[in-house]
Amino acid sequence: MAVLVIAEHDNASLNDATHKVVTAAAKFGGDVDVLVAGEGAGDVAAAAGKISGVRKVLHADGASVAKQVAEAMEALVVPLMDGYDAVFIPATTMGKNISPRIAAKLDVMQLSDITDVIDTDTFERPIYAGNAILTVKSSDAKKVITVRGTAFDAAGEDGSASVESVDAPAGPFKSEFVSEQMVKSDRPELAGAKRVVSGGRALGSKEEFDRLIVPLADKLEAAVGASRAAVDAGYAPNDYQVGQTGKIVAPELYVAIGISGAIQHLAGMKDSKIIVAINKDEEAPIFQVADYGLVADLFNAVPELTEAL
Amino acid sequence: MKVLVPVKRVIDYNVKVRVKPDQTGVDLANVKMSMNPFDEISVEEAVRMKEAGTATEVVIVSIGPQQAQETIRTALAMGGDRGILIKTDETVEPLAVAKLLAKVVEEEKPDLVLLGKQAIDDDSNQTGQMLAALLDWPQGTFAYKLEKDGDALTVTREVDGGLQTLKLSTPAIVTVDLRLNEPRYASLPNIMKAKKKPIDEKAPGDYGVDIAPRLSVVKVTEPPVREAGEKVEDVATLVSKLKAAGAI
Numbered sequence: 001m002a003v004l005v006i007a008e009h010d011n012a013s014l015n016d017a018t019h020k021v022v023t024a025a026a027k028f029g030g031d032v033d034v035l036v037a038g039e040g041a042g043d044v045a046a047a048a049g050k051i052s053g054v055r056k057v058l059h060a061d062g063a064s065v066a067k068q069v070a071e072a073m074e075a076l077v078v079p080l081m082d083g084y085d086a087v088f089i090p091a092t093t094m095g096k097n098i099s100p101r102i103a104a105k106l107d108v109m110q111l112s113d114i115t116d117v118i119d120t121d122t123f124e125r126p127i128y129a130g131n132a133i134l135t136v137k138s139s140d141a142k143k144v145i146t147v148r149g150t151a152f153d154a155a156g157e158d159g160s161a162s163v164e165s166v167d168a169p170a171g172p173f174k175s176e177f178v179s180e181q182m183v184k185s186d187r188p189e190l191a192g193a194k195r196v197v198s199g200g201r202a203l204g205s206k207e208e209f210d211r212l213i214v215p216l217a218d219k220l221e222a223a224v225g226a227s228r229a230a231v232d233a234g235y236a237p238n239d240y241q242v243g244q245t246g247k248i249v250a251p252e253l254y255v256a257i258g259i260s261g262a263i264q265h266l267a268g269m270k271d272s273k274i275i276v277a278i279n280k281d282e283e284a285p286i287f288q289v290a291d292y293g294l295v296a297d298l299f300n301a302v303p304e305l306t307e308a309l
Numbered sequence: 310m311k312v313l314v315p316v317k318r319v320i321d322y323n324v325k326v327r328v329k330p331d332q333t334g335v336d337l338a339n340v341k342m343s344m345n346p347f348d349e350i351s352v353e354e355a356v357r358m359k360e361a362g363t364a365t366e367v368v369i370v371s372i373g374p375q376q377a378q379e380t381i382r383t384a385l386a387m388g389g390d391r392g393i394l395i396k397t398d399e400t401v402e403p404l405a406v407a408k409l410l411a412k413v414v415e416e417e418k419p420d421l422v423l424l425g426k427q428a429i430d431d432d433s434n435q436t437g438q439m440l441a442a443l444l445d446w447p448q449g450t451f452a453y454k455l456e457k458d459g460d461a462l463t464v465t466r467e468v469d470g471g472l473q474t475l476k477l478s479t480p481a482i483v484t485v486d487l488r489l490n491e492p493r494y495a496s497l498p499n500i501m502k503a504k505k506k507p508i509d510e511k512a513p514g515d516y517g518v519d520i521a522p523r524l525s526v527v528k529v530t531e532p533p534v535r536e537a538g539e540k541v542e543d544v545a546t547l548v549s550k551l552k553a554a555g556a557i
Contacts (some may be wrong), residue, residue: 291538
């Protein structure tokens, strides 16, 4: 049996989400290979070879897969699947974009966002924004799976797998990469951060979000997150959104500031190890999941907390 | 361009979901059902395209029980032109939905299929991408902004780390994210008008598509409950508790 894992990376460095998917793939069983598709991503391929338990790395290098556009990834991965029983893909925006395309071509019903592998046919995944947990059995011969990173520990890095080249698809394709605007930040990445400070609508403005949330995050060396309400109001960029349809996080410490705790937000953070909530409404649902709740005016409490750290 | 908008009837966004005691699923009896919120955004976008003169016709399609007709009516009240209901009481998985939609696309020949990025019941996030694969069409998922550019579409997508812009030749598939637009409420006159708009009724068999499920439910359970912790008096107490817990 063999499993293909698709690596998450930005051509320069390998994202930790890959290590977590390798853990899930190892639980499925068999040989685990990692596919690195990118342009000039040789360092990433070398890094993938160091992940514990990896048999070999397949490295596709070419402009067509530089941004992992869905059609090119489909053209690359589908033929490779002749040699594999399953493909495990991180449930990142990259993975969510490409995996159903691969599944449909293979005539397989995909399993999205799995949180556990029970056996080679049976998996666990959250539904209804995490309000129910589904154990589901697949009758498809091959499996196409996206993996929720927060549910698996990252595999170690004591491997020494060889890197093998595979051809990147030639194209042209019907979609074309035009540009990207990436938020530049020295902070830890939200999805994999050990600490997260999130702000909600109660902050009232982008200025207050930046003035209160950012220094606290700096002090804690934390990633910054936000509720959907705060993102919709323009206090924080889109990719800061924590919740059912945004980022799923499970840090060691999650600090929710001025967030009431709608179920859609809780779905994105309730697996955090320690949750702190600061909110002036003592009835706010966030307090039902918080380990430490402080009922206080955030405009006083947050600067005081930042100062005290 | 002609736009096809698939919509799904799901448990309402605000309803607290309850798992059935026999672990076979969640309780849907006497629960408020509504249009999947992401699908409202795709209907809104299609209607705006029509109002702006870029779309010529907006066709709404839903796959589900008889009551899915109400979901189609809602979309027609928002500004859709006509509807297609593919009626079935069976569970239709995303792969089978995509196969049915591919057949509808063959018949209707739209230039654009606009779908919600995921349904809030099974949270699969698959149908649009699967449909794109089956049709060999380009896809722009998680759209934040959508513009017509001659015969092509420019789609700005919400991705990890920021935004990515793609240019798609048409026909194309676009799935929408939360911030593409804010859906309107249908006005009473438009709700009345929607009652007269035509809805074609079909069955999966009419399209010759095998919708037999590939997945079977072993069980559905409640997630582990997280217990509320303690309320702390002030910031100093919070800091000392966090230190004691080794969190800072």
